[in-house]
Amino acid sequence: MRQERNNIFASIDWVLILIYFILVGFGWMNIYAASSTDTATQLFDFSTKYGKQLIFICASVPLMVFILFFNSKFYEQFASVLYIFSLVLLAGVLVIGKKINGATSWYNFGGIGLQPSEFAKAFTALALAKLMSDRQYNLKLLKNQVKAFIVMFLPAFFIALQPDMGSVLIYFSFFFVLNREGLTLNYFILGVTAIVLFLLTVYFGTKWVLITVISILTIAIIYNVYKNKQFIRFNWPIVVGAYLALSTFIFAVGYTYTNVFEQHQKDRFDILLGKIKDTRGIGYNSHQSELTVSSGGFFGKGFLQGDRTQGDFVPEQHTDYIFSTVGEEWGFLGSSLVIILFMILLYRIIYLAETHTNKFGRIYGYGVASIIFFHVIVNIGMVIGLLPTIGIPLPFFSYGGSSLWGFTLLLFIFIRLDAHKKYDW
């Protein structure tokens, strides 16, 4: 035990920890810029956002030590327990949680709010790793696929009830993990096709997309029939099935979009697709965010010099729109650097995961990379106007204790597992 304790600091991956602290530190500087006023000067002022965030950051240090203190075996053995614990928390928040901004996603402990969905990601990743690391487990079997889907989407189901659709979306990132472990790419292709068809339907309307898709399909079939001269032996059930599936899907999208989607969700898509030009009302956030990023230019305006940031032009700038501060004050240079830092972080995680001889560690590592990757795409894509408004935080950057601790938990469990890959097996 003593020997292990001594070795842990030698064997943990300091590159990841360095990147973690760079991101957290730079994130805090931007939160400071986005929330400071001329009057308050105290760094640990609990009434300011940056003061609170500094406390959150300080609190994450004992959390790291705590995570690293446990034996790496602990996380494998207790994965199911932790997973069930997080499900209970997610169910419980629906009952005794606090409703903020239309979603019941917060526990309130004497003024300190905790968001269970931020922690559930790590535990779900652990549970998934535990499930799939079994030697008997083979993703080619549909039974096993369904098992994995249940583990993945059960927390998402509870989160959808809050409702917090942004966080639900994150759970789809586990498909990357499944793909790595042998799940066929068909799911992925199907998903991408569905998204493209969805966007086309929203943009052009049900009728036109339906006509176009059916026409393309028909021409393809006629061409195939003509080329192969195999009219009789042609697989007609599949052809009919394709027609039915596509038509049903497009109709379903049209119906869902007009009847099931909330107005604010429709607006977000309409603005992204350019169907509505609006810079004051519903499109205000995206417009201001884009303008703010643009105004940074190549070098940026400098720390605390962003007049759009200082003037509070972007709503929620310290949380979901924190990247717009980076864009304005640190320019193209700073914002590209952040993207590259995330890229290095992700590649480092993948690289380390691939070196694990232990399947559990590898799968968990993939889960970590996938979740962080998804967060980064969705959040930055929203800030720079490439994706619709989806309210999820930028890992390590955005203001918020739950978010910071959730990602700290996620990353440091991996660091702990990684530190022991040489010794345990």
Next chain:
Amino acid sequence: MKRSFLLIFLIALVSLIYIIRLFQLQIVRGGNQNPIYGATVKIEYDYPERGYVYDRNGELLVANQLSYDVMVVPKEVKQIDTLEFCKLLKIDKKSFVKRFKKAERYARWLPSVFLKQLAKEDFAYLQEKLPKYKGFYIQKRIIRDYPIKSAANVLGYISEVNEQKARTSNYYEQGELIGKMGVEAQYENELRGVKGKKHFKRNNLNKITGSYKKGKYDTLALAGNDLTLTIDSKLQQYGEKLMRGKRGGIVAIEPATGEILALITAPSYDPNLLVGRKRSPNSVRLFNDTINTPTFDRGLQAMYPPGSPFKIINGLIGLQENVIDESTYVYCKHGYKYGKRKNEFMGCHCGIVGRPIRLKTAIAKSCNSFFATTYKRILDKADNPNIGIEAWNKHAESFGLGNYLGYDLPSGRKGVIPDAKFYNRWYKNRWRSTYTISNAIGQGEILTTPMQLANMTAAIANKGFFYTPHIVKKINNQSITDSTYTVKRHTTIDKEHFPIAIDAMHDVFTYGTAKWYQVDGLDICGKTGTAENKIKIVDGKKVQAPDHSILIAFAPKDNPKIAMAVFVENGGYGSTIAAPVTSLMIEKYLTGTTTRKNLEDRMVNFSLQKEYDKLIKKHDTIASGTK
């Protein structure tokens, strides 16, 4: 590693796409944004006082006064008692709604002018009551004040900068004042000064949150420069008084410097009409008056045939080109026959029959025959009239005729001194000198402005040179140094040719056409003119209108102090109106008094209004086809 390909590839792809998007946003689009003019910075201006304008003797012509506008920020306006408010501002409800809508259309969250230029007595009262009405406030502005009701055409006026200019210029903002016409326009950059700028940080609620970058970009206001004009206000006012009831222009220049002593147009207007609350209806009335055209500066913009005064130029050109000399003589038989046909005859009223007429007498008596002969000789000096007319044109233009003079006022006309190209186009390359014989007596195709003619007179008085006429003498009490106005421009006529012309002009005021108007001891030299003029009618026919009365003069003969040109539209003979007006003005300028009170009264009260009314009627009846 094959299985991890998808995620690795996607990370790289998305990073690349996002960095390209950042490049597009921050470098392609963001590169040309000026942070100072964004939504985050509010600029407040500190308007400096506009420069004063004085006449050459230090008399104040243009000063400033404070004016108060009621401003409105539509978004800040809360429920108000409209009826009471309208009563306060002395406007009706309809006007209130109209003004408010206009302000809303411009911008809901920016100030617009609601009611312009309050009367001073209203201001004190309103200032007390207005704070009750949120969104309305009073803005102080500096507008012009004219202590002397004179020289409106010279001074010009200031008014709101037009939208086009406000958008394209990097100095003016909408609603700011800019000089229009006259000295105000020409010397805008001197008079306006530089407005001070203060930059403030502004947040998303349009609230000021402090100074922008600690005032790094702030500038102080710089007061405008005062101008001293070359105008002699007393002479200007006297000329305006003499021109009452007449139309025309008078220009007086100091030959030794090119300084414009008086620039009179009639009819004119009181410059104070374009200031204050009544400004808008007044300006509509003035600018839409197409009959009297009070805003048209006849001194600079009206082109008239110069008539007989131009004979002096033809005489000088004849001397310079060596086609005549002092002893060249002509016999005048009541006119000059320039062709074989009967109607190819130019009449003459010199009244000297049977005696040879030489240059000096010809000028004094204004003999048409002599100058027709001279002109024909100039043009036919070479075999081809093309060469002759080019030489003639070059000489005439060296007096500042036929082109812009280059004076420092924003309006003017080129005038016409025809050249070979002109007649080749007109006559399709087949013409002879006699076709253009009217040019010999300043009629025909020649057109000049009173300013050009006065300058020509100055050049004669100076014996062959002039300074570009100018209206500004000093800027902030520093004499102007612009070489345009301080360097001599020489005519192409040699100095030795001038004395005979000047002697002849002196004779005009001794025993010639203006002999009644010589003033003892002032030695006025001049030349009267009576220009036939035709007014064009819509259906192409030309109708004869009464002649223009013209006179050029300078005095004293040696060391001339003033050179003048006077045009009185439809005033008849040069000796009837132009000559007495000139004589009175020269006396007033050189001696400061008038010895001929009766003549002065007669001229002040003499009105040509009946003639002008008749012209309009004639015009109307012919235009409507019921002759």
